[in-house]
Amino acid sequence: MFPTxxxxxxxxxxxxxxxxxxxxxxxxxxxxxNIELYRQALLHKSSSIKGEKGGWINNERLEFLGDAVLxxxxxxxxxxxxxxxxxxxxxxxxxxxxxxxTLNKIAVEIGLDKLIKSSxxxxxxxxxxCGNAFEALVGxxxxxxxxxxxxxxxxxxxxxxxxxxxxxxxxxxxxxxxxIEWGQKNKMEVDFRLTEQSNIHSNSPVFGSCxxxxxxxxxxxxxxxxxESQQQAAKSTLQQLKRNPDLLQQIRQNKELRTxxxxxxxxxxxxPCESILS
Numbered sequence: 001m002f003p004t005x006x007x008x009x010x011x012x013x014x015x016x017x018x019x020x021x022x023x024x025x026x027x028x029x030x031x032x033x034n035i036e037l038y039r040q041a042l043l044h045k046s047s048s049i050k051g052e053k054g055g056w057i058n059n060e061r062l063e064f065l066g067d068a069v070l071x072x073x074x075x076x077x078x079x080x081x082x083x084x085x086x087x088x089x090x091x092x093x094x095x096x097x098x099x100x101x102t103l104n105k106i107a108v109e110i111g112l113d114k115l116i117k118s119s120x121x122x123x124x125x126x127x128x129x130c131g132n133a134f135e136a137l138v139g140x141x142x143x144x145x146x147x148x149x150x151x152x153x154x155x156x157x158x159x160x161x162x163x164x165x166x167x168x169x170x171x172x173x174x175x176x177x178x179x180i181e182w183g184q185k186n187k188m189e190v191d192f193r194l195t196e197q198s199n200i201h202s203n204s205p206v207f208g209s210c211x212x213x214x215x216x217x218x219x220x221x222x223x224x225x226x227x228e229s230q231q232q233a234a235k236s237t238l239q240q241l242k243r244n245p246d247l248l249q250q251i252r253q254n255k256e257l258r259t260x261x262x263x264x265x266x267x268x269x270x271x272p273c274e275s276i277l278s
Contacts, residue, residue, distance in 0.1 A: 027110050029157050034144050037062070041136035044118035044129060059136035066139030070098050073138075073151045081165055093169040095235075100242055102163075103131030109162050112137065128242070175234035176227075179211065182238070188255055189214055192230050196222065211237040214254035218247065 024038055025031050032038050041062050043049065048056040074094050082090060096102065107113055107130035116133050141150050159165055176192070183190035196208025209229040211218040219240055221232025240247055 023111075023115065027112065027157075028141070028153060030145070030149070032140075032144055037140040037144050038137070041066075041140040042112075042115050042117050042133060044116055044133070046119045047117045059133060062136035062139035062143075063132050064139070065142065066135035066137065067098075069142045069147070069150055070135060070138050070154075073147070073154050074098055076151060077155050077159060078165070078169075082169065089169070092173075093165070096168050096171065096173055097159075097163065100128045100131040103134045104128060106158060106162060107131060107134040110157075174231070175238060176230050179234040179238055182241070183213065188251065189258070192233065194226065194229075195220060196229075209233045213237070214251045214258060216247075216251055216254055 020039075021031055021035065024035075040057060041059050043058045045058045045060060048058040051057045071094065074097050075090070078090050078093050078097075082093070112133055113130045116129060118129060138150055138154075141153060180190055182188070191212040193210045193212055194207065195210045196206065198206045206222060206224065207226050207229040208220060208222045209226065209232075210220045211233045219233050219236035221229045221234070221236060223229040223232055
């Protein structure tokens with residue numbers, strides 16, 4: 001798969017961090033050229049370090065880059081694998097592979113989770129720490145070795161070994177159920193509102209739906225059925241919850257206000273009439 005570099009193997013015996021190089025070789029199938037990129041990919045925000053210029057260094061920038069590279073690489077592989085398939089099918093297949101849940105599992109499978117540097121426990125906003133680190137790793141590979149190495153890594157070390165492309169492609173993902181489960185887990189009120197219903201008497205009616213979480217309108221979706229429009233809205237909302245921390249913060253604030261108001265109403269309803277009047 002990857003070209004064997006005898007010189008790199010010879011250099012390895014003289015390196016101080018030989019163990020880290022070997023760990024990456026077992027994971028990637030090649031030795032890193034610039035090990036510092038890979039170190040940075042392992043550095044969660046909670047363990048940021050100060051750089052020479054005074055700025056904080058962690059894996060967030062590499063995660064941003066890796067996210068874009070991963071979309072391109074997986075799109076390339078999916079396009080070549082499914083000859084003749086239409087754009088919608090290819091997009092859905094790619095989405096199933098690059099979603100955080102899948103990336104988390106991949107990161108654990110290849111042992112990346114054991115190398116991540118973090119000072120926080122895995123909970124709430126850190127649920128996707130491993131998947132984020134995997135994206136950062138792809139970003140590091142891209143900067144260190146280029147696009148072709150990223151593609152070979154995903155094709156031969158990940159998809160060929162850990163993911164059955166055909167099985168994933170034809171597996172239906174219920175985004176509405178996933179969003180509802182997320183809401184139940186985080187005790188958030190999640191609603192789906194019908195926003196559009198045009199040409200209802202024609203052969204191709206169009207429906208529009210909007211996801212509302214804790215009173216906040218999130219994303220909209222359109223489709224040829226209510227279910228399809230809700231699925232599209234839920235899918236977009238899940239992506240926004242992953243990529244937009246401001247939205248998530250606003251939702252949490254609304255939840256806190258609702259919880260406080262509910263508690264106040266309960267106190268008033270159980271308090272004696274004399275104490276309320278006084």
